[in-house]
Amino acid sequence: MENIVIHGTYFTSKNVNEVEFHEDHLICIDRSGTITRTLSPVDAEYSQILNDARQAGRLIELKPNQYLLPGFIDLHVHAPQWPQAGLALELPLADWLNHYTFPLEAKFADSHYARRVYQDFVHQLLSHGTTTAMMFGTIHNDANVELARQSVTQGLRAFVGQVVMDNPEQTPDYYRNQSSVSALHATEQFIKEIFELAKKTSSTVVPVITPRFVPSCTDEALTGLGQLAKQYDLPVQSHLSESNWEHGYAIKRFGIHDTAVMDHFHLLTEKSVMAHGTQLTSDDLTTLRQRGTTIAHCPISNVYFGNGVLAVKKLLAYGNSVRLGSDISGGYSPSLYHNIRQAIKSSQMLTDGVDSSLATATRGVKDSRITMANAFYLATVGGAKALQLKVGKIAPGFQADFQIVNGHQPLMKLSIADVFQRLMYQTEQQDIQSVYVAGKRVYERE
Numbered sequence: 039m040e041n042i043v044i045h046g047t048y049f050t051s052k053n054v055n056e057v058e059f060h061e062d063h064l065i066c067i068d069r070s071g072t073i074t075r076t077l078s079p080v081d082a083e084y085s086q087i088l089n090d091a092r093q094a095g096r097l098i099e100l101k102p103n104q105y106l107l108p109g110f111i112d113l114h115v116h117a118p119q120w121p122q123a124g125l126a127l128e129l130p131l132a133d134w135l136n137h138y139t140f141p142l143e144a145k146f147a148d149s150h151y152a153r154r155v156y157q158d159f160v161h162q163l164l165s166h167g168t169t170t171a172m173m174f175g176t177i178h179n180d181a182n183v184e185l186a187r188q189s190v191t192q193g194l195r196a197f198v199g200q201v202v203m204d205n206p207e208q209t210p211d212y213y214r215n216q217s218s219v220s221a222l223h224a225t226e227q228f229i230k231e232i233f234e235l236a237k238k239t240s241s242t243v244v245p246v247i248t249p250r251f252v253p254s255c256t257d258e259a260l261t262g263l264g265q266l267a268k269q270y271d272l273p274v275q276s277h278l279s280e281s282n283w284e285h286g287y288a289i290k291r292f293g294i295h296d297t298a299v300m301d302h303f304h305l306l307t308e309k310s311v312m313a314h315g316t317q318l319t320s321d322d323l324t325t326l327r328q329r330g331t332t333i334a335h336c337p338i339s340n341v342y343f344g345n346g347v348l349a350v351k352k353l354l355a356y357g358n359s360v361r362l363g364s365d366i367s368g369g370y371s372p373s374l375y376h377n378i379r380q381a382i383k384s385s386q387m388l389t390d391g392v393d394s395s396l397a398t399a400t401r402g403v404k405d406s407r408i409t410m411a412n413a414f415y416l417a418t419v420g421g422a423k424a425l426q427l428k429v430g431k432i433a434p435g436f437q438a439d440f441q442i443v444n445g446h447q448p449l450m451k452l453s454i455a456d457v458f459q460r461l462m463y464q465t466e467q468q469d470i471q472s473v474y475v476a477g478k479r480v481y482e483r484e
């Protein structure tokens with residue numbers, strides 16, 4: 039029996055290359071927040087279900103020029119960096135970390151500050167159409183639990199990581215785990231607290247094993263985190279081959295690429311999400327593919343720190359799992375719309391090349407352009423697959439995580455395919471009318 043029925047036009051990924059459009063449909067959702075069925079106007083029961091829902095006050099009717107889309111899945115976000123989004127992006131990664139990011143994250147020792155930031159940040163994610171996020175916290179247990187609580191309270195599906203960074207050579211005195219033992223102890227404590235929180239809610243809240251990246255962790259911490267990931271069967275998140283500097287660091291310290299380092303410590307599994315990957319080689323990609331590990335493509339951030347463009351189309355063709363992340367605040371925008379657009383723009387620049395003094399034929403990497411349908415898939419059902427969640431698609435059996443978006447005024451006749459393109463290119467925060475997770479409204483524009 040349906041609890042609510044939505045009436046309107048929706049867009050959803052059919053597969054990585056195709057988007058489905060369904061006009062004037064009904065989407066039926068049961069009490070558990072699961073989509074039970076969708077009906078087209080030619081279905082025999084359509085009118086009956088529409089009328090019954092209307093009379094019972096269970097109908098959500100989209101207005102003309104409103105559209106239903108799945109909520110987005112952001113696979114790489116640093117929640118504590120929200121206050122500095124848009125700052126210092128002209129610096130190289132290591133300077134940005136040392137002069138801006140570490141001092142800011144150190145402030146989360148203060149749980150009151152953490153609450154203030156996380157309350158706003160979770161709201162921002164929802165109001166940008168993001169319904170699931172895989173997030174880095176800081177090294178502070180209480181602040182991370184606060185992030186998880188805020189997510190549960192506001193209705194965001196949350197994967198939250200207690201950051202580990204214990205290497206004295208690559209982290210400052212004021213912001214470091216005192217030892218690998220204390221870092222691992224704090225991680226295990228955090229896991230238990232999140233499990234307790236998860237028991238008290240029907241919402242999704244999952245602890246994530248979070249070695250910040252190879253430079254910031256000792257071998258002992260990486261060993262212990264690999265063991266904890268296995269013991270508790272948890273997802274892992276980190277940064278991988280993000281920049282020339284970071285990629286070179288692992289080679290200097292271990293004599294191998296950071297992919298091989300992570301693999302050595304059992305941190306690459308089918309539940310792992312590794313951000314960036316602009317410097318990955320074909321051997322690294324083979325390892326990631328064999329482990330089933332996802333690469334979180336962070337196209338805005340990569341412009342600043344990546345020292346290259348991730349070849350998304352090639353990676354997808356190889357069979358690597360590539361999805362999307364905002365990387366707040368290496369990326370300045372929490373909007374996955376903005377990141378979808380940048381993913382397409384960066385891929386076009388990769389195809390064409392950027393140095394016009396070179397011959398056209400040799401300037402770029404041919405056939406690298408991704409389509410809007412590709413990018414939409416990465417941000418929706420693709421991201422959900424990486425987290426093993428049944429969300430990101432408007433179809434029976436999926437959780438009802440949606441956004442209702444107001445289209446801009448059409449001043450010429452548009453096909454439904456045109457409407458989709460325009461929505462993806464033009465939607466801003468103020469165009470998102472409401473957001474639902476598991477059939478419950480979690481955000482409404484005032």
Ligand SMILES: Nc1nc2[nH]cnc2c(=O)[nH]1
Nearest residue numbers: 116139250251277365368
């Ligand atoms: N973009 C990004 N890269 C990192 N590498 C290690 N820490 C970070 C971080 O906070 N952001």
